[in-house]
Amino acid sequence: MKLSRLKRRLPNGRHGVIAVPFVWLFLFFVLPFAIVLKISFTEADVAIPPYTEIYTWADNQLSIVLNLGNYLMLTEDPLYLAAYLGSLKMAFFSTLICLLIGYPMAYAIARADKELQTVLLLLIMMPTWTAILIRVYAWMGILSNNGLLNGVLQGLGLIDAPLQILNTDIAVYIGVVYSYLPFMILPLFANLVKHDLSLLEAASDLGSSHINNFWKITVPLSKNGIIAGCMLVFIPVVGEFVIPELLGGPETLMIGKVLWQEFFNNRDWPVASALAVVMLAILIVPIILFNRNQAKELEGKV
């Protein structure tokens, strides 16, 4: 009796399997975040690394000094709020556009023949085999004043002077939507392909129109796919730096850029860390909502 109870207490294979994701989360999320959180409470200094320590050990006394100035600074200057809002706006509209373009594409792929499906999915994923940087650079070539797009439009006589697209927010939207579209399509496809088509047939038999079928059956059933796709696009776009930096104009104000400035131009790692901590707090809300939704779905299945 006793031995078996002891056995139950000791870690077994099952615990080991469960531990893997926790170790992973600890190593790659909790630990880095703890370091960033620590730096956000220090002060900038001319040293390696360029910030002060938060704890000192002297005369058998451990003193911990938390500098809240970095967080206060974020509230004093409207720049930071504007940058957060700029990022959220960019992420929101990009996600919306991705959804509007991605949903019909995912739907078409899910309803295509099995053989064609593989080819279509491959076509969706193929661009991601090239480095993102190269693809964004290609867009610079397409969108510039002397670029492909303006050349074609001018050649067709549709416009007289080149359209200024590169270095504007429009170019950033194009780049972001292009880069993140696969992340919207794939979860949507995974969801849509599982739908039971007999539901649609049943509805049609009862006299429901195709449009009615779509809105009343397909869309509600694909809710989880929509949420997953939106999260996969929204969250990384909030922190996006490369695309706005290369395609955006000077007025494109996003948190990634402000973070870069604090880190590189001001060599102020503590303020940069504080910014990152606040950004994470902003992102955690949709992540929690997402997780809750996932949990609910799982419960529903069981």
Place this chain on the structure above:
Amino acid sequence: MIKTFGKTLLAAALASTVAGLAQADDKVLHVYNWSDYIAPDTLENFQKETGIKVVYDVYDSNEVLEAKLLAGKSGYDVVVPSNSFLAKQIKAGVYQPLDKAKLPNWKNLNPDLLKTLEVSDPGNQYAFPYMWGTIGIGYNPEKVKAALGADAPVDSWDLVFKPENIEKLKSCGVAFLDSPTEIIPAGLHYLGFKPDSDKTDELNKAEALFLKIRPSVTYFHSSKYIGDLANGNICVAIGYSGDIYQAKSRAEEAKNGVTVKYNIPKEGAGSFFDMVAIPKDAENVESAHAYLNYLLKPEVMASITNVVQFPNGNAAATSLVDEAIRNDPGVYPSDAVMKKLYTFPDLPAKVQRAMTRSWTKIKSGK
């Protein structure tokens, strides 16, 4: 994103394999230099001469270099910071003193220049000048003429700081370096203040000057303008002298009908000095000194100047530089122009922050 993570892993695996192979023969050197800042045969010849293999990596701003150095263990053995960043980095303990016994070619350096540079490195203990240059006006003469007429002030800051001028240039494209600590001083200097002013009202006036011309600026970037100037995508760039000369060479090579010229504004301009230094935690100190001594050879320096078209700090090299470059006042300024140049100082953290903040306001309007 899993996609990127996978790539990072792959890259890391490849990099460690390469590093492992390279370490096997023990003669490697990790050099971190500015982009487009070396001759095509410089490293090859060095390897032939010494058997040391150079792993070469580039950056396009001092800030990027500094962040790596301040994080510690950058992995580089030779780096090239500008003098305005050097002082603070020395104070932070980033560099090790150079062993001049291993640098017999040190004698080739321009002694006057070394003296000037003692402002950031007293006694020239940690670094020597590699290349230097000015921040001035690169332009496309035909396009500027079309926009502003034949008497466009292409040799004056008026070209970009007078709203009535830059407004007309907007249609063909104007680029500025994305570097608050190098461009805001130009505005301060234009307004008659000290380029390193720490007075809030003077900084505000400079900010107002930039805000006025801001709607006419196409973009702020520290390297993109080279290609854009060469392709005719923009007609004016406020940038590094050598970069603009490289745009000129590229346009000539491409034979695309674009011409590029460079002027040091007559009111005076900022000058920067890029310094060769060895980080304290460098692993190949011996090889690093060998590379530094190689760089101090007049013929090596001259061949780099011939390609990058920045003047170098090597007095013995000047006579070996191509005549066309040596006699170009945009590259090697006359003594009269030299007197009007100012250097970028090491700014206190507060001024630095104020300039960055101003810069964001100028760029984004917020």
